[in-house]
Amino acid sequence: MLECPSSAAKLSPMSAAIAASTVFSWRSYRRPSHLFHLRSARHGPVLPSRYSAEEISRTCQQHMQRVFARCIQVAGRCGGWLFAIMRENPSAEEDALRASELRKALVDLGPSFVKVGQLLGAPAPFLESLAGKAGELGAEWDRRRSTGYSEILEGRLQRSDEGGFVVAKDVLAGQPLLFEASVACAPVGPTACGSLARQCRASPGVLEKVMKLPTGRFTGETRELEAGLACNARECSREPGFVALFLACSQIPHSCCPNAIIDSAQTHAVLRALDDMVVGTTVNVSYVTVSLNHQARQSQLGQGFSCKCSRCVSEESNDPQFTVACSSCKKGSLSLSREDPQHCKACGAEFVAAEALRHVKEAAKANAFMAKAESARGDAVQKAMALETRLRTATTSANPAPPRHPQILQLMNNVANCYFYAAQTPGSNQAACWAGFWTYKQRFMEGLEANHGPTKQRDLHYILSLRRMLSAKFSDREEREKHQQKFEQLCLIHFGEHDIPQSLRDLRR
The missing domain is CATH 2.170.270.10 (SET domain)
Known part of the structure; x- marks a missing residue:
């Protein structure tokens, strides 16, 4: 909507999409991979310098044969797909596949076809205010901005x-x-x-x-x-x-x-x-x-702004990301952020914050190594076991690190990822590797989700991690559908789509 320099005036949705995609040069058009394989003209009309409804209509009237061919091409590329989804009730996995097929179809039909579709999906009051104007949408949009x-x-x-x-x-x-x-x-x-x-x-x-x-x-x-x-x-x-x-x-x-x-x-x-x-x-x-x-x-x-929301008030004296239970009685609430000597109120055991902090620093070193390219070398199972030992030491010692500390959670994630790659290695014990992956991935996701507090908002790192989990081997179909449903619900709330926007999918966060 924000890039298409056209007007919605005097064009129906279908005629606008066909007209705009017709005047676009056919040089970049890719042949469809299935359905109908149509021969396309290699040289289309030149895009009008004034990309308005009147100019598009005038250009199309001069090339009616190519407009008709384009109509057949659009129907051939999307007709069978639309007919199939109207007659079927696909599962979540099949529906995701259909969504992927539709994206490919839109790419095949070219950017002008897609952009006119985006234009026609703009907020109705915005389009209605442009109706009857001969000016270009791009200029009007710049004026409003x-x-x-x-x-x-x-x-x-x-x-x-x-x-x-x-x-x-x-x-x-x-x-x-x-x-x-x-x-x-x-x-x-x-x-x-x-x-x-x-x-x-x-x-x-x-x-x-x-x-x-x-x-x-x-x-x-x-x-x-x-x-x-x-x-x-x-x-x-x-x-x-x-x-x-x-x-x-x-x-x-x-x-x-x-x-x-x-x-x-x-x-x-x-x-x-x-x-x-x-x-x-x-x-x-x-x-x-x-x-x-x-x-x-x-x-x-920053200075001059102090948040007093209910979450900040409850975490001010006892931040859950720096809190750990007593290693002796598994009760109490000991904090890594306090420097004074601490004792468990339930059993009186001493907690040495400096030792817990040392475990956090060791976890940070391991995470820093795993972020380097050289960490990809070596046996994935051996790396998983080494990281697992480091994690177990940090979380089960006499002065354990807080289980929801970001460095401890990232160490869990690295253990899970090593088991994931080990499961892909020929000759590995895949059952054991998948079990290790799910054990640590679930702990990581639960801890990361808890760190968001009592809100439905989730950081991109969490949503990306959930999306990547969908490529793993699930124990049963119901479990996968549960994760798929949760992922799609998060995407709908955050982006208004069933998937993460394309620009975010390959980010490492």
Whole structure:
């Protein structure tokens, strides 16, 4: 929607898709891998310089034979697939395969066909406001971006007195609440703030609004504009490596236990509900990674901002990521973050925090080695057993490391991954390797999920790990379907899709 320089006026959905994909050069078209293998024209009409409904219609009228051939091609590529899904009731695994086949079909039909489909799926009020205009969509979109365009979807929100949003009608988890265009975006790096500032200065209206945003901990450290940008620009969830500024979303209050999430790219963002919410509920989002420990979250929020949400209040004195039970009686609550001598209140056993901290450091060294390319060499089973020994020592000694500490969880994950690769090795004891994989992978996922606190939001690392688990060998079909259902539910809530966006699937987080 944000890239297609066309207009929806005077074109039906099917005619618009066929017309736009016809005028696109056929040089890059790939032959279908199945269904009908049609011969395509190698040279199509040149794309109109004014990519509007009128120009597309005029071009297509001059090449009716090729438009007709394109209609046959679209029907041949998608017709059989659509007919099949209408007559069948596929399982979750078969449905995932069908989704993959549809993605391939869309790639085969070309980018213009897909982009017009994205255009026609844009928010209805946005398209209706463009109807009858001869101007290009790209120019209109740029104009709206320059003014800080946002749109409450289906009346689900209303502005609060504090400048944020409250729920105006009951909503369900996963429903989109707000659509907003970014007013500035830039690659992450030392020049990001300066680049965002230049874009904001280019529009007096945007600059005035940005100057009213809070500056938080950056006050006094940089100029006022850059301070506001540093405090409010956020990394794009769909495009890590880029930051963008959203004026309306910047006014939503923070909570470490949020009830909404901002699904963002460089050009736009969608605010989605994480929970079912009733009328009058104040919408809040997390400004920081929710799986971080209490101290790390407060550090990222910075000076001048202290979160007092229910989660922070409960974790302030006893952070679960630094807490461990007594090794003698398996009771009590001993903390790695306290430097004073500690004794179990249940049995009186002494806890030496320095020893527990040493185990954490040893786990960190092992994790650092596994992150290097050289760790791929050697026998996977031997590496798994060596890491398993290190993990057992760290978690079962007289002064054990906290089981939910990030370094201990990552060590569990590395043990599981070694067993996973060992199970793929010919001649290995696959049953034992798969058993080892599931033992440690489940412990890792349970600990990582618990570190997110009482919220439905999950970091990308967790969702990616769950997706990669689906490629493992499950004990039975029901177990796999349970994990598949959980994964798809998370994706629907976070991205509005049944799978992780393509741009995120190969990330190592």
